[in-house]
Amino acid sequence: MNIRSFKRYLFSLIFFSILASAVAVALLITVKVPYDELPSKDSTVILDRSGLMLRVFPKDGQFYLPYSEKDDVPEKLRKAVIFFEDKRFDDHFGVDVLAVGRAAFQNIRKGKVHSGASTITMQLSRLMGQRDRTFFNKAVESVIALKLERKWSKDEILKMYLTYCPYGQNIHGYRTAALKYFKKDPSMLDWSEAALLAILPNAPGLMHPEKNRARLTQKRDGLLLGMMSAGIITKEEYDEAVSKEPPRISFPIHTSAWHLTRNIESRTHPKIVQTTIDRDLQVRSENALKEFSTRTVSGLTNFALLVADNRKSEILAYVGSHNFFDDYNNGQVDALISRRPADGLLQPFLYALSIDNFGLEMNDMLNDSKKSYGNYIPTNRDDRYSRKIKASDALKELRNVPAVELLDQFGIENFYTFLKEAGVKSMLQPPEFYGYSLISGGFDLQPVELAALFAGLASEGSFSRLEALNEKERMKPRQLFSKKAARDVMKMLRSKKLGAGEIKYAASCTRNRRECFAVLFNSSHTVLVWGGANTRYPDDLISEPSEDLAGFAMSVFESIEH
Numbered sequence: 001m002n003i004r005s006f007k008r009y010l011f012s013l014i015f016f017s018i019l020a021s022a023v024a025v026a027l028l029i030t031v032k033v034p035y036d037e038l039p040s041k042d043s044t045v046i047l048d049r050s051g052l053m054l055r056v057f058p059k060d061g062q063f064y065l066p067y068s069e070k071d072d073v074p075e076k077l078r079k080a081v082i083f084f085e086d087k088r089f090d091d092h093f094g095v096d097v098l099a100v101g102r103a104a105f106q107n108i109r110k111g112k113v114h115s116g117a118s119t120i121t122m123q124l125s126r127l128m129g130q131r132d133r134t135f136f137n138k139a140v141e142s143v144i145a146l147k148l149e150r151k152w153s154k155d156e157i158l159k160m161y162l163t164y165c166p167y168g169q170n171i172h173g174y175r176t177a178a179l180k181y182f183k184k185d186p187s188m189l190d191w192s193e194a195a196l197l198a199i200l201p202n203a204p205g206l207m208h209p210e211k212n213r214a215r216l217t218q219k220r221d222g223l224l225l226g227m228m229s230a231g232i233i234t235k236e237e238y239d240e241a242v243s244k245e246p247p248r249i250s251f252p253i254h255t256s257a258w259h260l261t262r263n264i265e266s267r268t269h270p271k272i273v274q275t276t277i278d279r280d281l282q283v284r285s286e287n288a289l290k291e292f293s294t295r296t297v298s299g300l301t302n303f304a305l306l307v308a309d310n311r312k313s314e315i316l317a318y319v320g321s322h323n324f325f326d327d328y329n330n331g332q333v334d335a336l337i338s339r340r341p342a343d344g345l346l347q348p349f350l351y352a353l354s355i356d357n358f359g360l361e362m363n364d365m366l367n368d369s370k371k372s373y374g375n376y377i378p379t380n381r382d383d384r385y386s387r388k389i390k391a392s393d394a395l396k397e398l399r400n401v402p403a404v405e406l407l408d409q410f411g412i413e414n415f416y417t418f419l420k421e422a423g424v425k426s427m428l429q430p431p432e433f434y435g436y437s438l439i440s441g442g443f444d445l446q447p448v449e450l451a452a453l454f455a456g457l458a459s460e461g462s463f464s465r466l467e468a469l470n471e472k473e474r475m476k477p478r479q480l481f482s483k484k485a486a487r488d489v490m491k492m493l494r495s496k497k498l499g500a501g502e503i504k505y506a507a508s509c510t511r512n513r514r515e516c517f518a519v520l521f522n523s524s525h526t527v528l529v530w531g532g533a534n535t536r537y538p539d540d541l542i543s544e545p546s547e548d549l550a551g552f553a554m555s556v557f558e559s560i561e562h
Contacts, residue, residue: 033147037128038164041172042066042271046261048279049314049470055261056253063180063253064172066271067163074186077174078158079232080198084223086120090154094121094145121145123201124161165201168208169250180250181209191233192241195223209247217246256282259320259334260468274470276314281307284559285317289529292552293322298545300516300531302326304335305553306448306466307560308526310455313464313474315448316525316560335530336447339426340515343381343441344398344508345450348457348489349422350415350439351395354406355485362392362492366402378404378440381511395492398508400440407439415439421480422456422463424449441510450519451528454506458521460486496520496554503557507546518549520557527560529553 041064044057056063082089088096096119118126118141125144148157167177174197178186182193189197199219200208208216221242228238255261257277264273289305296303307317320334354360368389370377378400385401394402407415415438416431426445427434437443448466456463460483465475495502501522509516515532529549 033125033144033151034128038160039067039271041164044265044268044270045272046257046264047272047274048277048282049275050279051274052279053254054257054275054277054279054282055255055265057261057265058170062170062172063176064164065175067160068272071159071175072187073155073159073162073174074189074194076189076191076194077162077186077197080191080194080223080227081120081158081162083227083230083232084195084198084202085123089120089158092119094119094147094149095142119145120161121148121157123165124148124157127161127164166204167197167200168204168211171250176253179253181247183251190241190244191224191227191237192220192244192246195220195227195241196246199223210249213246213248220246256286257318258324259332259336260315260318263334263337264469268469270471275468276309276312276316276470277318277468278316281560282317282319285556286319288552288556288559289319289322296531296545296548296552298516298531298548300545301533302329302331302335302531303549304447304530305556306336306451306526306528307556308451308455308466308528310458310521310524310526313452313455313466313477315466315468318468329533335532338446339444340447340517340530340532341441341444341510342450342508342517343510344400344403345506345517345519346419346439346443346453347395347398347403348493348506349418349453349481350403350406350410351391351492352457352461352481352485352489353415353418354410355488356481357410360391360406362390362488364391365389366391366394367405368394368399368401370401371405373404373408373436376404376436378436381441381509392492395489396494398506403439404436407436412436412438418480421478423452423465423475447517447528447530450517451526454519454521454528455526456480457486457489458504458523458526496550498522498554498557498561503554505550505553507550509544509546513545516546516549518546518553520550520553522557525557525560527553527556529556 041059041062043059043064043066045065046054048054056065086096122141122145125141125148128144152160162174164172166172171177171180175186177197177200178184178189178193182189196216199216224233224238224241227233228235233241256279260275260277264275285305285307289303293303303322305317305319306315308315318336320336321331323329323331325331351360365388368386370379370385380399380401389399389402391402412435413431416427416434419427424445426449434443452464452466455466459477461481462477462479464477467474490504493504493506495504503520503522505518505520507516507518516530518529520527529552531545531549
């Protein structure tokens, strides 16, 4: 090479070095890290009171379990991923210079792109932008990787990458993949499963448990062999891991409380929502109600169930229908928030208010014969009348005529105000619109509101709404009648024995017996069961379907207590 050529070469080298440096500086200044890109893909996850999943709602058909600082990447998965993807992950600053040099040499020698040099941090930056694979975009990813390394720790980067990387089909993230492919928490992964999750993001569209399984197994076994050679796993661990066959299908993620989770997802925005539901009790309640629906002789076609913790005013189990997928009986209708006629079931509260306000006593005699109140003449559901009846007997039998007499004394507007203060929101009209039907069966309210009223009675007159969200601001309990009145009323109600204690209950049906309730309670829990027909009416109901519901509710109560 002559002097002139050398000078030209040197000048070109200096020029391109300056240009490359200028481009690098410009990228460092102008390239912004799209931190909000990945969280925008998160699925909505509904959890029970202990953090167990009740339901996951995919985002645009894709499952991304949200990033959580509480979750740790399991050690086996960490070792497998770093060995497979980025052996110097803990040592480089986002860009592996040695890997870049090696890849450049191999690509030049092969005359094509043969080897890449992406670090885990660079792959995370690619997930943030989903860019085409060009040299310029590679430079952009490198700049973002450098900035990510300055902001986050290595553990945070690895966890973020594994939370959002693809695992085939519509599965994203190591937690989703562990649930879908192995039906287990990531902390329970063995070496075979960890190795499989390490290789899947490398080509999720080409191979996964349901596609190109031979290639998938070959790559997994190759990774395990390399890890054994590197001393990461023992020969025994290697032999055990390669002996296992990869899963053949992806499993559905656990789903329960179908109605409640749908209601929550439709009105809340947080990606992770914790509820007051007890998943074990929820699943048992769903199974029990479905089984009850197949053997009941009540003639009713649909059922709903709610279990509440009275002391905390929290919902523990919420079953809006016995079969969410029963289209014939409109199973997707949530019966617990649909307004239903609660014939007779508001009477215990009127009796308690009457005890406080004008000294009603259990042995007082009440009118039980037809009497007009203006244009309104109340009737008992069984069309039987006894002229005079003890207050305790009238309440035990939930008779309308004596109750209307008490309402007339107490005042319709006063009882309306009590229901409002107790948390009933179903009353959209003024008190004069409802009149005496507030107590005689013409007033509809949500079953969840009815359960809250009985939980208030069980709490000796201290009323609050029943909540299903842990984060929700609670209604402050309100003492709306005396503890003595509450205790007197509970003495009047029917009861069932449970061990050394007893369960109080009220059960009632509409006159045509097309909708029935049973509400059972003690100081700790309330169980409400509704039975009815959402789309068609039964023709051959037995005489007292509400007692059938009460018997089932008692079995639920026994499962809670034991």
